[in-house]
Amino acid sequence: MCGIAGIININTTSPISSHLVSMTKSMINRGPDDEGYLLFNDTSIPYSGDDTLYKNCDHINSTFSKSSKLGFGFRQLKIIDLSNNSHQPMCDLDRKYWIVFNGEIYNFKEIRSELQSLGYTFFSDSDTEVVLNAYKKWGDKCLDKFNGMFAFAIFDKVKNEVFFARDRVGIKPLYYHINQDQILFGSTIKSIIDSKLYTPKINWKGLWQNFRFSIAQRPETCLENIVALEPAHYLKFNFDSKTFIKKQYWEIPINTQNFSLTEKQSVNLIEESLYNSIKYRLNADVEVGSFMSGGIDSTTISVIASKLNPNIKTMTLGFNDFEDYNEVEQAIETAKLHNLNHKITYIHPTEIIQNINETTVAYEEPYHHLSANFILARIAKENNIKVVLNGLGGDELFGGYDVYKKLNLWENLKKNKKLIKSIPKIHPKINKAHQLSNYKTIDEYYSHYYTTYKDSSLKKLFTDHNYSTKNLISNNFNPKNLQFTDNFEAISFYNLKSYIGSHQMRTLDQFTMNFSIEGRLPLLDHKFIETAFKIPTKYKLKNNSQKYIFKEVAKKYISPSCLSMSKKGLRLPLEHWIKSDLYDLVYDNINQLKNRNIFNNSEVDKIVKGKDEMKIWQLVSTELWLNNYIKQK
Structure with a gap:
């Protein structure tokens, strides 16, 4: 489990190592146990850093004036193979393939045995070397072999290209920024910002989605021109043709229900x-x-x-x-x-x-x-x-949320809107049930349950910006218009794509890795x-x-x-804290946000008076985020 970073010069060579060091050092929490670098121009040369355990090469600081075509940076949290043999960036025995790998391949021993039977030899006991040799043997088809969580980049000197990949569910992150001259990538958004080769600006489309769904729907982020590689996708960049190829290699297995099962x-x-x-x-x-x-x-x-x-x-x-x-x-x-x-x-x-x-x-x-x-x-x-x-x-796969329980009601309301009058007697706890009958498709129904603000409310709040998210869920996550066995299956599909892939994975990975912990x-x-x-x-x-x-x-x-027991979930008492322990922090940050004049301040005041703690905290966290990530006013 680690932090990976990289800089790729698309058209020319230039000094990049000082920027690469800044990117890598910003991820020290993700990998406090070891540090390593690779620079490539005509040849691939590994370098050490301040925290490199086994310093058998020159220090990266000696290369700050040296021009390079490509650079990889790496921070390691040692989980599998605690020896120096697992050091990254890692190359194969012929030094034709180099990898920076974040994650775990749980079935790496089986794959290793298969590769050994095909004549491959290994110098480490790490899953990283298995990934590298699997790619060497099977190319992008190696992804079909892996059971695990991962994000990695491989420099393939034979094809003169870089191969990026991310696990099927998106447990491990991979962000990138592409401009005319360079590709920057890393395990965190912050690593790209810390390169000093990218100037952070608000992505208003991403921020709108963030307010609508509590998170920008991937690949979008709240930073302009920083995107996430989607789960179950790989990306290739070829130096010779200067082209990018992105493909999906796995899909959630809908329409596989076995009705003969007891x-x-x-x-x-x-x-x-x-x-x-x-x-x-x-x-x-x-x-x-x-x-x-x-x-x-x-x-x-x-x-x-x-x-x-x-x-x-x-x-x-x-x-x-x-x-x-x-x-x-x-x-x-x-x-x-x-x-x-x-x-x-x-x-x-x-x-x-x-x-x-x-x-x-x-x-x-x-x-x-x-x-x-x-x-x-x-x-x-x-x-x-x-x-x-x-x-x-478990809740996403087996229906633990309210969105599953009310499917039957929504389906009945679609057929007969007159049922609305009887809802208070049948379902006394359902609020605004008449809204359910207005959602014509399953993705509209899904969006109703996973939203903080409506588009109409955001149009008033975002004074200079206007976006529609009506079909965002289906356009983002079901562009091929896949047909589902039933609506329950559709909700599970969208939950894995949106709620897990865009939201839950980000919070879990960021906070566990903040303390150098691997979550499985x-x-x-x-x-x-x-x-x-x-x-x-x-x-x-x-x-x-x-x-x-x-x-x-x-x-x-x-x-x-x-x-x-009734479902509680892993919650914190935010509503109570906003009124007590967090009161001063909340209103100080709301006032600072209003001073920026990026929102309609009269709408901000209405939100605060409305006492909806999620909407209030969305504003507070936006100010905290702006203060930490968007330096200019």
């Missing part, structure tokens, strides 16, 4: 696939821990992990002053059932409030809430854990996703019970109280 067969399939996924993610040369909230997903994962590794540490977050947010009791009951090595950490609001600016810098873009992942990662760090399992993905996600293993999409919808939402089939697996392992 309920028991479905339970067995899920359980077997989950065991395999967790077993892969326990493979490390450092200690692995597990976050265990007390909810169904992370608790089930933690217990199964303990069966495979009895000494694994399980960690639970508790709140001293907010019982409604706690799932500690349920976690304790499960821990006692299985005699887990369990640690509970209680926090006070001040522990988060004191780090507001740090979280903003780590997040890299505005966000309408505060993320508990920041504190969870810090807890893992305090427990000397480098790798943690996380339960993200068993429920987002692509084989597990393929298994989940085979399970008929009728077993996912049965008798109005959400995640029914996953609960049937979970009840073998976790306390009954985990199954019976």
